[in-house]
Amino acid sequence: MLTIALPSRQPELHYAATLLFGEFLGLQFSLTNSPASTATEIKLPNGATLVLGDHFFHKYDSLAEFQIPATVAWVNKTQNPFLCQANLPVLFGEARLQVSEKKITCGIDVLATIFFMLSRWEEYANPARDKFQRFPASAALAVKNGFHQRPIVDEYVEMVWNMLTHLGIGQQRKRRSFRAVITHDVDFPLQWRSPFSLVKKLGGDLLKRKSPRQATRSLANYFNTKKGSEKDPFDTFDYLMDQSERQGLQSHFFFLCGGGHKNDEGHLPPRHPFMVDLMKKIDRRGHLIGFHPSFDTFNDGQLFKTELAELQRFSPQEIKAGRQHFLRFEVPTTWRIWEENGMAWDSSMYFPEMAGFRCGTCHPFPVFDILQRKMLKLREMPLTVMEVTFMVYQKKAPDEALAEILSLLQQVRQFNGSFVLLWHNTSFNAPEWRAYETRYESLMALF
Structure with missing residues (x-):
């Protein structure tokens, strides 16, 4: 079993840790609190240790202080061989990595990133809205920094698993299938809910699409549908x-x-x-x-x-x-x-x-x-x-x-x-x- 010492009692941090090690990896673990610490420490049964940087949760008591990153750094495989892709965006923390046989210290704040992406806190904190009162893609950190078409939470999970594997974890991870x-x-x-539906469709065919032929087809389909000789479109x-x-x-x-x-x-x-x-x-x-x-x-x-x-x-x-x-x-x-x-x-x-x-x-x-x-x-x-x-x-x-x-x-x-x-x-x-x-x-x- 993994013993995970968190630098804060905050439920947000416990949520991120539970999802990383439980929901996504399916590992056996216990959570403890170590308020004097400034990082998350994961102890393996063989005595090895994985240290994940904490650049938010141990510093602040309230999410009101959780800032949306102004910029995103990038780390590549040369800097971090545990990545599953050629590079990885670093939202919180730093790219610093120290590796030995029994200990890995990673400066990336994995848990803050997981919480940020999954909780959608960004959408609560950022007031930007479109005409339908939706949070627009253009306001999202992922879109602004070009990683919206990458499942970066899953990439972070793989990085942590690769680190645990290097340290000799004795557990099997959760098996998933596509x-x-x-x-x-x-x-x-x-389409043909009422005669008004036909009027609206004919108007679109003639005025918007400028297609008398399509209007004729719509008219024929309407009556054929009512007769039962054709299906509604x-x-x-x-x-x-x-x-x-x-x-x-x-x-x-x-x-x-x-x-x-x-x-x-x-x-x-x-x-x-x-x-x-x-x-x-x-x-x-x-x-x-x-x-x-x-x-x-x-x-x-x-x-x-x-x-x-x-x-x-x-x-x-x-x-x-x-x-x-x-x-x-x-x-x-x-x-x-x-x-x-x-x-x-x-x-x-x-x-x-x-x-x-x-x-x-x-x-x-x-x-x-x-x-x-x-x-x-x-x-x-x-x-x-x-x-x-x-x-x-x-x-x-x-x-x-x-x-x-x-x-x-x-x-x-x-x-x-x-x-x-x-x-x-x-x-x-x-x-x-x-x-x-x-x-x-x-x-x-x-x-």
Whole structure:
């Protein structure tokens, strides 16, 4: 067993240590406090010692003093042979490293970095927001310093494991396996919800897309759908389940089922006959039903609770997971709302305008409430890729988008993590999405 002496009793430090040595590495360890120390000391059963620098927790009592780094240093493999990549960003501490047979002293503040990335304290401390009140990618330290597409928490974990291995640790680490988590946020179950839907679509075809031919197709599809000779363009649920089943995977369908904001207007209530039948079909085919709380629920616990209860009332499955609509999120309020409603995991941690690792990891993890200063039961399953990022936000060509997705996939595989994909049911059967449709099948074939 490892004996870990922490230089502070702060719950934030205990959280970071518990996640590093327990959640991520799966080692047996005990935590003790050594307030007189200025570093974290890990004692191995063979008498060897790993010392990790502490440049924050032993100095300060309050997170209010936890500063966002102004700059990030970089260390390379020549300076630190325990890295799993060619280099590593150093957010806290220094690159100093001393190595002997029985002792390693590392100046990098590993635990402060893990806490900083996983708790999303940065998003609470930095007031920057976009037009939807979301923390923007452009304000994130990882984006500013070019490591947002690297799971640096996982890289730090590997570095520590390599150090422990050098010192002769006698334990085996947790065995992990790569997995693909396929999710679909269902904002619009049907395109033709009412005659007004047709009017709106025709207006877009003629005025925005300037395509009389597309308007004619839309009109024909509307009436053919009503007659039952064609499927609604947004009713791609059988297709999505087919694609997942070919790879031996389950699809997670997260349903928007309430809300009064204009960005909620596409939903159907769970009691709607189409929704009732759809959820039964999803359940029958062995896929999963989840929750997509409406636009204003990110800081409204009562609205969240009401919508969840309505979905649960008509769902054949217990609702335990989901993702916030529009990825609206307020740290730590939104996590707390999910916790208070008994949810098992959320998958909202993602920058809509930029794919990558918002939390610095490709593994699910228990979250930390920075105001109540405690670890929650709720787990975060960070989203890796959303198709709208490339098509709508970045307007990338499909092949360029696929190349970037494959780069992220390769990294997730390297760390045996969870590649969480979001592909909306509406991203098919439309001229603007046609080029992306085949890329979805190409991507799914890689899982």
